[in-house]
Structure formats: structure tokens, C-alpha cells
Amino acid sequence: MQIDMNDIHKAFGKNQVLSGVSFNLKPGEVHALMGENGAGKSTLMNLLTGLHGLDKGSIRINGKETYFSNPKEAEQNGIAFIHQELNIWPEMTVLENLFIGKEMTSKLGILNTKKMKALAKKQFEKLSVSLSLDQEAGKCSVGQQQMIEIAKALMTKAEVIIMDEPTAALTEREINKLFEVIASLKKDGVSIVYISHRMEEIFSICDRITIMRDGKTVDTTNISETSFDEVVKKMVGRELTDRYPQRRPELGDIVLEVRDASKKGSFEHVSFHVRSGEIVGVSGLMGAGRTEIMRALFGIDRLDSGEIWLAGKKTNIKNPNDAVKKGLGFITENRKDEGLLLDTSIRENIALPSLTSFSPKGVIDQKREASFVELLINRLTIKTASPETHARNLSGGNQQKVVIAKWIGIGPKVLILDEPTRGVDVGAKREIYTLMNELTDRGVAIIMVSSELPEIIGMSDRIIVVHEGKISGEVASREATQERIMTLATGGQ
Incomplete structure (x- = not known):
């Protein structure tokens, strides 16, 4: 799926969030979207998936001007969004969370739990997730809830998956497994928009990077043609001398x-x-x-x-x-x-x-x-x-x-x-x-x-x-x- 977003503007009241942002996504690429908090990354993706309407600009999907009225419509058209803030229903089971709004039923309208469990287990095996499908999702750790959200998105058979800080709550093993899944999706022609502040991940798995600052597009380039220091400078508008400030602790009692x-x-x-x-x-x-x-x-x-x-x-x-x-x-x-x-x-x-x-x-x-x-x-x-x-x-x-x-x-x-x-x-x-x-x-x-x-x-x-x-x-x-x-x-x- 080819996506082209051009000259995008969006304000919430007097707060101008996006001012002329352009972003394009090619089929089968992992495209990093980076910027400081408040730069407008999530807002841009929310406009793409129909959570908000844009004020000015155009969105073209496979060359055709397209606007979704809500995220469900975007999902039905092949675009899934894994949000940074988890959308888990804590009192529902893991299985119910995976199939909420997409329940499988027999011809008589009876829930086909057996079929849903089989599909869920298959997806969990791909992600190396060991979780009971019958337990309450609210009793899962934040990392486990994140894996539920990732599994849910992968089960939509999307052509584009937007991942907003997907590894923030994951262990090293879970991150490595997710990267394997991303590589497999990429081979199948699925495009990934990868929003993350973890620079090592960006340089490990992404093909291109778009950098935003203060609601504007600063640059789009191939990952192979940039560096950690260049990305940081473009993101914050200045150089950061050291990642970690020097400590000279004076310890007391x-x-x-x-x-x-x-x-x-x-x-x-x-x-x-x-x-x-x-x-x-x-x-x-x-x-x-x-x-x-x-x-x-x-x-x-x-x-x-x-x-x-x-x-x-x-x-x-x-x-x-x-x-x-x-x-x-x-x-x-x-x-x-x-x-x-x-x-x-x-x-x-x-x-x-x-x-x-x-x-x-x-x-x-x-x-x-x-x-x-x-x-x-x-x-x-x-x-x-x-x-x-x-x-x-x-x-x-x-x-x-x-x-x-x-x-x-x-x-x-x-x-x-x-x-x-x-x-x-x-x-x-x-x-x-x-x-x-x-x-x-x-x-x-x-x-x-x-x-x-x-x-x-x-x-x-x-x-x-x-x-x-x-x-x-x-x-x-x-x-x-x-x-x-x-x-x-x-x-x-």
C-alpha cells in the first residue's frame, strides 16, 4: 500500500499541532517517524486513520484521495494502529480483548470460541507469547498487555501497521521476537510506520526515517545515509553532547x-x-x-x-x-x-x-x-x-x-x-x-x-x-x- 500525506495542517482550538507536514510510505518498508514529544507524530497518524479530521492538506492511498471517518473504517481498509497507550478492557479475558468487535460466530449467531482460540493460539505462537486466553487482561503485566495489542493488530491481516512505541514495555526477548515478526511482514509486502524514541531500534530495523519538529516535517532520508547524532540534532534543533549527564554523587546516610x-x-x-x-x-x-x-x-x-x-x-x-x-x-x-x-x-x-x-x-x-x-x-x-x-x-x-x-x-x-x-x-x-x-x-x-x-x-x-x-x-x-x-x-x- 502506497500512502502520501501532503501539506497536512491540524489545530485543536488555538493550539496549532501540525503545520504543513508531508509524509509518504512505500509498500513493504519499515518507515521510522521520529520527533520530540508533542512534535505531532501521533496526531499525524490519527489523521490518517480517521480519529480526527484534517484542516488542510490531502491524503492519497494508492494514488486515490482517501479519508476515513473513523479508525474502524481504516482497519477495514487495511490500516491497523497499535497505540502507545494500551486499549485493553481489563475485566474482559485475553481472548475477548483479541476479538472485540470482530467476534466469530456460527450461522446461528453462536460464538465460535473454539475457532477464535485456535487463531489466537496460532498468533501467540508466532510471537512466542505464553498467556492463558481465559485470564482477565487487567491481571496481565503491561508488557503482556502490549503483546496482546500487537497480536490483535497482526490478526487483522493489515497492509499497513502503525506501531507507536511498541517495545516500551517489552523484555529483550519479546523485542527480538517482534523484530522477527516485522521482518516477516516486510517480506510479505506489509508496510510498518515505526514510532519510537529508542534510537538503536530505529537503526536496526528501519529503511527510511521522517523527522518532525514543532508540527513540521524536518527531513526524510534513508537510514543508511544518516547517523544517531544527525537525527538527534534534527529532532531537537541542537546537539546533545552526552546521552547521560555526568554524575558526581555525594552519598549520605x-x-x-x-x-x-x-x-x-x-x-x-x-x-x-x-x-x-x-x-x-x-x-x-x-x-x-x-x-x-x-x-x-x-x-x-x-x-x-x-x-x-x-x-x-x-x-x-x-x-x-x-x-x-x-x-x-x-x-x-x-x-x-x-x-x-x-x-x-x-x-x-x-x-x-x-x-x-x-x-x-x-x-x-x-x-x-x-x-x-x-x-x-x-x-x-x-x-x-x-x-x-x-x-x-x-x-x-x-x-x-x-x-x-x-x-x-x-x-x-x-x-x-x-x-x-x-x-x-x-x-x-x-x-x-x-x-x-x-x-x-x-x-x-x-x-x-x-x-x-x-x-x-x-x-x-x-x-x-x-x-x-x-x-x-x-x-x-x-x-x-x-x-x-x-x-x-x-x-x-
């Missing part, structure tokens, strides 16, 4: 210590500590128990046994509100469901954990609140027309910045970051890393869970590795290599 913590079915006998001014990286494969440990620390889930010590004193964290009062902040890996109130404003989201500081007499001091929110919006360079914009209307990366701003605002002693740069562009990643350094310079202790090994190595002072619910080892940053961490993550010594 132990702020948080976990002793022999266990939760049945999730993790057991976990012990570690973090000092003021220190970044402790937590690595491991998806499902190893990393997130579960952090949830228990923050009081979302209860420990079955073990102790948590804060500033040298044994403490009992009953719930997240209790954790916040004791100086803990938690940026979750699932910002959409757990990190943000999507239908409320940026201002309300950022101010929510700190409301008591604006209302000493029970009444919110709106002037102080507005000043506080504006300071954090500017500090984290959140791209928005107004603090009253709903969080739902922000790009994924800017949503992540709102979540970070929210927790920085409480002045935490310990900040837990679970996949802090997921779905965030290279320029914004650098801003987050710099902010992490500033926080540790002020004595904040940071625990960072990440699936990106270069990030773990580049930003951590120490790295603890989790394997099957147990800490399999600890590595000092100066001795850390991807091979060493992966060996521990897979149960090696």
Missing part, C-alpha cells in the same frame, strides 16, 4: 532500607538499601518482580513479611497516603491508569499530592497553587497551551513529565521511578536525567526501575538485579556491563 521482604507469588527475601544522594538502579526481565517490590514499598500492596526502615527507624507503610506523608514518591510504569487523572487539568494533576501546603486553613490559596504549578511546568518544559489543559490531550512524553512534576512537588526524601523515560524522546530524556541529578544533589534518594540497560548503566550508582522474585546480584556502576546484568537477570552467576 541510609535513607531507606528493606529487610527480608516477601510477598507470596511476587517476591521473597528481598533486602537492599539506598542512601541520600544515591541512584540505585533496579534491573531484571519483565515479570521478575521489580514493580511488585516497588508497589509494596509504597503501600499499594501489603508485605507478607519483612521490614521497611526509614532514616534508621522501623516503619509501617499502610497505604500510599501514608507513604507520601513519610516522604516517598512513586512514579508508576502505568501512567495512564495509575499516574494521571486524564480528564482533569495539568494544574490539578500536579497540585494534587501537595494540596495541604496550599490550604493551611482548609481553603486552597489559588495564587500560591498557580505559582507552584507554573514553576514545575517551566522547569520540566511541559508543552501545553495552558495549565488548564486536560492531561488526556497531552502527548505521552508530556504526560510523563506531568507525573514527574506531581511527585517532585511534594519534596520527597525517597523517589521511586518505575520506567521514568518510557515513551519519552531523546531530548526530554536528557532533561529527566539532569533533573534526577539535581534531586540527588539536594539529598533525595532515588530508586530507578528500568528495562533499558544503557539507561540503568548510564544513570545508576549501584545496580541491583532481580530474577524470579529474588535479588540475584548487585553491580557497582564502574563494573556494570549489559552482559553482566543480563547474566544475573536470567539466573546466571
Whole structure:
């Protein structure tokens, strides 16, 4: 399928999102679409698939001017979109999610569950996914939910598949399998639009790249004719000297210590500590128990046994509100469901954990609140027309910045970051890393869970590795290599 989008314009109210963007996709190519958060990448694809109507410009498919009225119509015409924010129905089964709106029935209208299960199993085998089709999708990990979305798109027999940050929640093994599937689809003439901030992936699997900045097309070129540094410069309009800012930590006393913590079915006998001014990286494969440990620390889930010590004193964290009062902040890996109130404003989201500081007499001091929110919006360079914009209307990366701003605002002693740069562009990643350094310079202790090994190595002072619910080892940053961490993550010594 040949797609040509020319001189595309789109505004939402007074916010001009796209201004004269052009993009073309050839049959059987993997085409990278890159740009900073808020550059307009997802909006462009939403216009292609009919989620929004364009203000100006033209879309031609196989030479014919074509406009879809909704994403379902686009899918029926061979264009599938795997969104960055997962569209999973948590209380429905995995099978029901795979076939929602496309159920198979007999001539009498009875659901043909047997046929649906056979097709689903076949697709899962291609992706090397091991999941019960009868379990609730909401009980699957974020990575597993991502694989459900990928399987769902592949089952449409699409000619074009748009993948928006498809590997953000996947393990190394799942990523490699997805790349094999992409190579196979490409051989069959299927075109892929690949939106990602992971530069290594772009240079590994893509044929061409289109770069966007501030709602405009900057460049389209063959991957073989460009470089990492050139792409970054075109994306952000400037050169980034180093991917990871240099750390000169001055470590203080132990702020948080976990002793022999266990939760049945999730993790057991976990012990570690973090000092003021220190970044402790937590690595491991998806499902190893990393997130579960952090949830228990923050009081979302209860420990079955073990102790948590804060500033040298044994403490009992009953719930997240209790954790916040004791100086803990938690940026979750699932910002959409757990990190943000999507239908409320940026201002309300950022101010929510700190409301008591604006209302000493029970009444919110709106002037102080507005000043506080504006300071954090500017500090984290959140791209928005107004603090009253709903969080739902922000790009994924800017949503992540709102979540970070929210927790920085409480002045935490310990900040837990679970996949802090997921779905965030290279320029914004650098801003987050710099902010992490500033926080540790002020004595904040940071625990960072990440699936990106270069990030773990580049930003951590120490790295603890989790394997099957147990800490399999600890590595000092100066001795850390991807091979060493992966060996521990897979149960090696």
C-alpha cells in the first residue's frame, strides 16, 4: 500500500499541532517517524486513520484521495494502529480483548470460541507469547498487555501497521521476537510506520526515517545515509553532547532500607538499601518482580513479611497516603491508569499530592497553587497551551513529565521511578536525567526501575538485579556491563 500525506495542517482550538507536514510510505518498508514529544507524530497518524479530521492538506492511498471517518473504517481498509497507550478492557479475558468487535460466530449467531482460540493460539505462537486466553487482561503485566495489542493488530491481516512505541514495555526477548515478526511482514509486502524514541531500534530495523519538529516535517532520508547524532540534532534543533549527564554523587546516610521482604507469588527475601544522594538502579526481565517490590514499598500492596526502615527507624507503610506523608514518591510504569487523572487539568494533576501546603486553613490559596504549578511546568518544559489543559490531550512524553512534576512537588526524601523515560524522546530524556541529578544533589534518594540497560548503566550508582522474585546480584556502576546484568537477570552467576 502506497500512502502520501501532503501539506497536512491540524489545530485543536488555538493550539496549532501540525503545520504543513508531508509524509509518504512505500509498500513493504519499515518507515521510522521520529520527533520530540508533542512534535505531532501521533496526531499525524490519527489523521490518517480517521480519529480526527484534517484542516488542510490531502491524503492519497494508492494514488486515490482517501479519508476515513473513523479508525474502524481504516482497519477495514487495511490500516491497523497499535497505540502507545494500551486499549485493553481489563475485566474482559485475553481472548475477548483479541476479538472485540470482530467476534466469530456460527450461522446461528453462536460464538465460535473454539475457532477464535485456535487463531489466537496460532498468533501467540508466532510471537512466542505464553498467556492463558481465559485470564482477565487487567491481571496481565503491561508488557503482556502490549503483546496482546500487537497480536490483535497482526490478526487483522493489515497492509499497513502503525506501531507507536511498541517495545516500551517489552523484555529483550519479546523485542527480538517482534523484530522477527516485522521482518516477516516486510517480506510479505506489509508496510510498518515505526514510532519510537529508542534510537538503536530505529537503526536496526528501519529503511527510511521522517523527522518532525514543532508540527513540521524536518527531513526524510534513508537510514543508511544518516547517523544517531544527525537525527538527534534534527529532532531537537541542537546537539546533545552526552546521552547521560555526568554524575558526581555525594552519598549520605541510609535513607531507606528493606529487610527480608516477601510477598507470596511476587517476591521473597528481598533486602537492599539506598542512601541520600544515591541512584540505585533496579534491573531484571519483565515479570521478575521489580514493580511488585516497588508497589509494596509504597503501600499499594501489603508485605507478607519483612521490614521497611526509614532514616534508621522501623516503619509501617499502610497505604500510599501514608507513604507520601513519610516522604516517598512513586512514579508508576502505568501512567495512564495509575499516574494521571486524564480528564482533569495539568494544574490539578500536579497540585494534587501537595494540596495541604496550599490550604493551611482548609481553603486552597489559588495564587500560591498557580505559582507552584507554573514553576514545575517551566522547569520540566511541559508543552501545553495552558495549565488548564486536560492531561488526556497531552502527548505521552508530556504526560510523563506531568507525573514527574506531581511527585517532585511534594519534596520527597525517597523517589521511586518505575520506567521514568518510557515513551519519552531523546531530548526530554536528557532533561529527566539532569533533573534526577539535581534531586540527588539536594539529598533525595532515588530508586530507578528500568528495562533499558544503557539507561540503568548510564544513570545508576549501584545496580541491583532481580530474577524470579529474588535479588540475584548487585553491580557497582564502574563494573556494570549489559552482559553482566543480563547474566544475573536470567539466573546466571
